[in-house]
Amino acid sequence: MTDQAINTGAGRPAVSPQAVVDAARPTGVRQIDYRPDAFNPAPSRRFYFLMMTPSIVLLAGISIYPFIWLIYMSLHTVGEAGQPDVWNDFKNFTRFATDGKFQNGWLLLIKYSAMCMVLEVGLGVLLAVILNRSKLEKFLVTIILMPMMMAPIIAGLVWLFLYNGAFGWYHWLLQSIGILGPTSVLGDSDIAMFGLVAVDVWQWTPLITLITLAGLKRVPQDQLEANMVDGAGPLRNFISVALPNIYPFLLIAVLLRFMDNFRFIDAILILTGGGPADATNMLPVYLFDVSFQYFKLGRGAAVALTLLLVTIVLGMVLVKLFEDPRRKIKVHGREEG
Amino acid sequence: MASREIAQYPTATRRVLGVATILFVAFYLIWTLLPLLIMFLSSFKDLLDAFQLPATGDWGGAALLFTFEPTTKHYQNLFLDLNFGTYLGNSLIASLGSALVSVVLGSTAAYALSRLDFRGKNDLFFWIISTRMAPVVAVLVPLYAIFRSLDLIGTLPGLILAYTTFNLPFAIWILKGFFDNVPYAIEEAAMCDGSTRLQALRMIMPLVAPGIGAFIVLCVLFGWNDYLFSSIIGSGGAKTLPAATIALVQPQNIQWGSIMAAGAVTTVPMLFLGVLIRRYLVAGLTMGAVRE
Numbered sequence: 195m196t197d198q199a200i201n202t203g204a205g206r207p208a209v210s211p212q213a214v215v216d217a218a219r220p221t222g223v224r225q226i227d228y229r230p231d232a233f234n235p236a237p238s239r240r241f242y243f244l245m246m247t248p249s250i251v252l253l254a255g256i257s258i259y260p261f262i263w264l265i266y267m268s269l270h271t272v273g274e275a276g277q278p279d280v281w282n283d284f285k286n287f288t289r290f291a292t293d294g295k296f297q298n299g300w301l302l303l304i305k306y307s308a309m310c311m312v313l314e315v316g317l318g319v320l321l322a323v324i325l326n327r328s329k330l331e332k333f334l335v336t337i338i339l340m341p342m343m344m345a346p347i348i349a350g351l352v353w354l355f356l357y358n359g360a361f362g363w364y365h366w367l368l369q370s371i372g373i374l375g376p377t378s379v380l381g382d383s384d385i386a387m388f389g390l391v392a393v394d395v396w397q398w399t400p401l402i403t404l405i406t407l408a409g410l411k412r413v414p415q416d417q418l419e420a421n422m423v424d425g426a427g428p429l430r431n432f433i434s435v436a437l438p439n440i441y442p443f444l445l446i447a448v449l450l451r452f453m454d455n456f457r458f459i460d461a462i463l464i465l466t467g468g469g470p471a472d473a474t475n476m477l478p479v480y481l482f483d484v485s486f487q488y489f490k491l492g493r494g495a496a497v498a499l500t501l502l503l504v505t506i507v508l509g510m511v512l513v514k515l516f517e518d519p520r521r522k523i524k525v526h527g528r529e530e531g
Numbered sequence: 532m533a534s535r536e537i538a539q540y541p542t543a544t545r546r547v548l549g550v551a552t553i554l555f556v557a558f559y560l561i562w563t564l565l566p567l568l569i570m571f572l573s574s575f576k577d578l579l580d581a582f583q584l585p586a587t588g589d590w591g592g593a594a595l596l597f598t599f600e601p602t603t604k605h606y607q608n609l610f611l612d613l614n615f616g617t618y619l620g621n622s623l624i625a626s627l628g629s630a631l632v633s634v635v636l637g638s639t640a641a642y643a644l645s646r647l648d649f650r651g652k653n654d655l656f657f658w659i660i661s662t663r664m665a666p667v668v669a670v671l672v673p674l675y676a677i678f679r680s681l682d683l684i685g686t687l688p689g690l691i692l693a694y695t696t697f698n699l700p701f702a703i704w705i706l707k708g709f710f711d712n713v714p715y716a717i718e719e720a721a722m723c724d725g726s727t728r729l730q731a732l733r734m735i736m737p738l739v740a741p742g743i744g745a746f747i748v749l750c751v752l753f754g755w756n757d758y759l760f761s762s763i764i765g766s767g768g769a770k771t772l773p774a775a776t777i778a779l780v781q782p783q784n785i786q787w788g789s790i791m792a793a794g795a796v797t798t799v800p801m802l803f804l805g806v807l808i809r810r811y812l813v814a815g816l817t818m819g820a821v822r823e
Contacts, residue, residue, distance in 0.1 A: 241728050242643035249640035249699060250655075256696045257662040260673030267672070321559060324552055334556070336806055338563050342816075343805040345756035347773045348794045351780070352570045355787060361582040363569055363596065369587045396566065404813045446817060457666045460758045464777070478668050485672055498669035509664045513657055 264502075267495035274489060286496035296497065299477035306387060306476055307455045310394045311448055317395065318402025319444070323432065325403070326410045335407070339400040346397070350461030353393045354380075357465075380466050383473035390474055393461055398451060405447040409440030442515065449512045456505055477501060570798070574791035575601045581787060605792035615793065618775040622797075624687055625761070625771060626754030629694035630747045636695075637702025638743065642732060644703065645710035656704075663700035667759050678764055685767025693764040694754040701753075705746055705815065709739040745811035748804050755801060772797045 268286050270279040290296050321338070325331050341349065356364040359378030368374035375382070379389040413436050421435050459478045462468075468475035468483060475483075481501065485494030573581045580599035585592020609615040644656065674696070675684070683689030717738075718731040726734065761771040770778070776793040779786045805812065 239647065239649070242647040245639040245643040249636045249703060252636065252695070253659060253662050253699060255677070256674065257658075257665070257670075259677065260670045263673040263676070264670065317559070320555070324556060334560075336809060337560060339805060339809070339812065340567060340802055341563060343752070343801040344567075344798050345758065345773050345801075347756075347758035347777060348797050349566075351776065351790055352566050352794055355573070355791070356566060356569065361584050363565075363584070366584050366587065370590065396562065400563075401816055405817060408813050450817060453664055457664075459668065464780070478666060482668050485668070491672055494672065498666070501666050502669050505664055505666060506661055509661050510657070513660065 261502075264495045264498060267492050268499050270492050272491035272495075279492075282492070286492050289493075290496070290500075295472065295475060295480055296477070298472065299475060299480040302387070302474065303455070303476040303478070306391065306394075306474075307452055309387075309391045310398070310455065311451060313391065313395045314399045314402050314451065315444060315448065318399045318447075319406050319440075321399070322403045322406035322410060323436075326407060331407075335404070338403065341397045342400050344397065346458050346460040347464060349393060349397050350464035353389075353396075353461070354465055357389060381470055383470045386466055386470055386473050390462055390465060393465065394455070397461075398454075401451070402444075402447050405443050406440055409443035410436060413439045446512065446515055449508060449515070453505060453508055453512075456501060567798075569596070570791050570794050572596065572599075573787065574605055574795045575599070575603065576788065577602055577604075578788050581791075605788040606796075608789050609792055609796065613775075613779075613789065615772070615775060615796065618770050618772050619796065621687060621690075621765075621769050622755055622771040625690040625694060625765070625769065626751045628687070628691040629698050629754045630750035632691060632695050633698035633702040633750050634706075634743060634747055637699055638706050638739075641703045641706035642710050645707050646715065656707075659700045660704050663697050663704075667697075671759065671763060675763060684764060685769055687769045690761060690765045690769045690771070693760040694750075694757060696760075697757075698750045698753060702746065702750065706739070706743065708814075709742040710735075713738050742811070745808045746815065748808045749811070749815040752801055752804060755797075 267279075269281065269284065271282045271285070272279050325334055328334075344352075353364075356362045357379045359365055359381065362378070365374070365378055368379065374385075380386050417435050418431055421431050426434070456478060459476070459482065462474065462476065462479055463482065466474045468479045477497070478501065481494060481497045484490050484497060576599045583595050583599075585595050644652070674693070678684050678689055678693070681689075683692060713735050717735055718726075718728075721731040721734045722728070755771075756773070757771075758773040758777070761769070761774045762777065765771060765774060772793065776790060776797065779790050779793065808815070
């Protein structure tokens with residue numbers, strides 16, 4: 195080592211090379227470690243885990259703990275006002291077999307959701323196709339998404355006013371057209387359900403329209419042109435080119451709306467509260483009554499668990515759709531996904 | 532669309548289709564706007580005017596909707612007698628507070644999830660989003676008990692925490708998508724220049740800032756529009772606008788004028804926010820699955 199020879203002078207080889215390097219390093223300058231792995235440190239896992247901890251702890255507190263509690267309650271007859279909880283041999287679950295309101299609740303929830311989906315998808319897609327690339331698209335979309343911004347409970351109140359049998363404008367309108375008898379929309383057990391569907395369609399069709407519009411923007415133009423050169427009309431074009439392209443978007447939209455129907459019952463609670471004669475007593479509404487009107491917390495927990503189970507299964511399907519690599523390339527518009 | 536560039540001759544079918552399209556859009560706009568319009572008009576009407584309805588089948592009578600003496604007495608009633616100023620403040624503090632908490636906690640967690648790979652990450656991720664999908668009614672009883680034992684019922688911090696239960700998972704989910712789009716190379720470069728990891732994170736924040744801004748607005752929207760939490764967790768001291776509006780619905784005496792005014796007060800700010808973040812709305816409402 196020639197450096198060493200220069201620095202230490204001749205005839206004094208006792209000083210180690212490292213000590214010389216140390217001595218030559220000026221103080222106050224950042225020390226650089228030349229070990230090769232220092233340039234590319236593996237991401238410090240502890241740093242990342244520390245960043246995650248607060249959120250994870252908070253989420254665990256508000257989800258796992260209540261979940262365990264829910265399971266506990268569902269297995270007991272929860273005592274009211276200081277009474278002890280009593281184990282009841284799964285009675286909360288076995289009684290589902292004979293609980294007409296529970297079964298009816300699921301049927302009504304599915305019926306309601308199905309009606310909402312069909313109307314919302316039909317109207318929403320039609321509207322999106324019309325609006326797509328029209329000159330007024332921006333302006334019209336801004337207007338039609340207004341109901342979505344409204345609190346569901348306020349929307350419920352406004353529609354309660356509109357449906358009112360004495361002074362509601364929609365009541366008057368429906369009677370004037372001649373499709374409504376003397377009873378009000380929400381007072382008639384045959385049509386109350388349609389009244390609720392109308393509110394959901396009014397508020398959430400724009401979501402389907404927005405999602406479909408986002409999908410239509412990604413339909414490859416060359417495919418459309420090729421199809422037209424082959425002699426396809428606009429309808430044929432839509433069915434065989436646009437629809438396959440927007441189908442994954444629609445699927446996500448439908449699943450999301452489905453789960454929202456499980457989650458948001460604000461408008462239903464204020465509009466009918468499950469009536470008349472249980473005609474709109476869908477499962478979440480029934481659950482609300484059992485837990486908060488009759489305070490049968492054990493039974494309520496069992497009902498809640500069935501609702502949670504179905505939601506989680508739907509959620510898993512949804513996440514699988516998110517992760518589908520074929521769809522991801524289209525949706526995110528980047529190959530690496 | 533390609534079809535625009537191809538000459539289209541106005542055949543009879545095309546003309547009928549064009550007219551049908553315009554009619555459909557016109558009807559849809561009326562259907563969308565009429566409930567909002569009636570809400571706004573009724574909030575400025577005396578109750579006697581608001582309850583005026585033409586006879587069945589009397590189409591000319593529809594003009595009654597617009598014939599009234601405008602009055603602001605319902606708004607005065609809300610803010611002078613019914614304390615709606617406080618409720619408006621509560622709504623604002625609770626929704627904004629929860630949005631900020633969610634974004635601060637959510638962005639650190641999302642950043643870590645975006646940069647770190649470990650076993651079970653997908654399961655953890657699914658669990659995070661499933662906490663948001665859970666039906667509120669299902670978990671309301673245990674949540675109420677937890678909040679009561681922490682002495683948070685009827686307080687604004689309690690309400691902020693309650694809103695965070697649905698805003699935080701949403702924040703992590705969406706923000707992770709934002710961070711995934713920022714190349715790790717930028718942080719590597721920063722760290723080569725001597726930044727610490729936290730400084731490197733600060734370096735890439737401007738890149739995700741627009742998304743985060745829009746996202747805060749969405750969180751405010753969700754908190755503002757919530758009713759179940761505010762009626763149960765916030766009952767007592769921390770009433771928000773939706774809960775206060777429902778309180779006006781009394782069995783014998785539904786105060787329709789004040790309700791419509793309260794509805795207008797609750798809705799108008801959100802309409803403006805909606806226009807403001809229109810570009811991010813689809814991504815937000817589909818939990819990031821669909822982007823414009």
